[in-house]
Amino acid sequence: MTRKQLIEQIKLKRSFLCVGLDTDIKKIPSCLLDLEDPIFEFNKRIIEATADLCVAYKPNIAFYESRGAQGWRSLQRTCEIIPKSCLNIADAKRGDIGNTADMYAKTFFSKEVSGLEFDAVTVAPYMGEDSISPFLEYPGKWSVVLALTSNKGSLDFQFLADLSGKRLFEHVIEKVNALGSSEQVMYVVGATRGEYFKDIRRIAPDHFLLVPGIGAQGGSLQEVCAFGMNKECGLLVNATRSIIYASKGSDFAERAREEAQKLQIEMEQELQKIGILI
Numbered sequence: 001m002t003r004k005q006l007i008e009q010i011k012l013k014r015s016f017l018c019v020g021l022d023t024d025i026k027k028i029p030s031c032l033l034d035l036e037d038p039i040f041e042f043n044k045r046i047i048e049a050t051a052d053l054c055v056a057y058k059p060n061i062a063f064y065e066s067r068g069a070q071g072w073r074s075l076q077r078t079c080e081i082i083p084k085s086c087l088n089i090a091d092a093k094r095g096d097i098g099n100t101a102d103m104y105a106k107t108f109f110s111k112e113v114s115g116l117e118f119d120a121v122t123v124a125p126y127m128g129e130d131s132i133s134p135f136l137e138y139p140g141k142w143s144v145v146l147a148l149t150s151n152k153g154s155l156d157f158q159f160l161a162d163l164s165g166k167r168l169f170e171h172v173i174e175k176v177n178a179l180g181s182s183e184q185v186m187y188v189v190g191a192t193r194g195e196y197f198k199d200i201r202r203i204a205p206d207h208f209l210l211v212p213g214i215g216a217q218g219g220s221l222q223e224v225c226a227f228g229m230n231k232e233c234g235l236l237v238n239a240t241r242s243i244i245y246a247s248k249g250s251d252f253a254e255r256a257r258e259e260a261q262k263l264q265i266e267m268e269q270e271l272q273k274i275g276i277l278i
């Protein structure tokens with residue numbers, strides 16, 4: 001999906017919601033457990049209940065890999081039913097030397113090799129240029145590079161500054177800006193870091209930012225929008241547990257829809273403020 005198509009979907013659905021699919025066998029309703037592939041069935045019902053309210057899905061690969069071949073199959077089947085109108089993001093946080101990064105890029109972008117095809121993959125930048133470039137060689141695909149993450153551990157390295165005061169997350173963005181354009185690179189910025197969106201927008205005014213951390217992690221959608229939105233929206237805001245585990249019962253899909261709809265309504269108001277809705 002191109003940047004233009006993504007913006008069109010945001011306008012059409014009046015939403016910039018990304019629904020995370022961190023599907024944990026221990027958290028899904030017991031009524032699904034006797035089915036042949038409970039993880040896939042859960043995802044299918046969540047997708048059917050939310051597809052008109054969101055513009056992206058983000059399966060976190062750990063939840064599938066941890067189940068071995070069976071989990072990989074659930075992931076493949078999930079990928080196949082994510083509507084083409086939604087950006088399909090593999091949250092894999094990969095990062096390794098060039099020839100290994102080549103293999104990671106094939107894993108997520110090359111269906112003929114791996115049986116999987118995502119539109120985007122999250123990339124960890126710690127190992128630098130050669131660990132990122134292989135992902136950028138796929139036309140029409142997105143690399144979503146971790147910049148300023150939502151977790152407590154982000155304080156360990158990401159704020160370390162050089163003598164001029166420039167912090168590591170700013171170095172990462174400046175370096176990656178030079179590797180790929182805003183047509184193929186997004187940055188991850190946690191919703192729990194609302195006050196830093198201004199600094200990030202100074203060096204990445206046009207890029208889409210993937211923003212996890214609202215809902216279960218306590219970030220504020222309004223704060224993210226106030227400091228992070230650009231004139232084309234420029235945000236994909238993710239929520240996972242607050243949507244997919246809204247209920248433990250057989251009404252889980254309806255409850256997920258309700259939670260997604262609450263966010264969509266708030267997002268529509270934010271989009272109205274920047275005047276891109278018709």
Ligand SMILES: O=C(O)c1cc(=O)[nH]c(=O)n1[C@@H]1O[C@H](COP(=O)(O)O)[C@@H](O)[C@H]1O
Nearest residue numbers: 060122149150188190212216217239240241
């Ligand atoms: O790359 C991510 O998506 C990510 C980056 C980050 O800084 N923080 C973060 O929580 N995430 C992911 O976003 C999702 C957040 O889930 P919830 O906290 O349940 O909404 C999880 O899959 C995390 O792995």
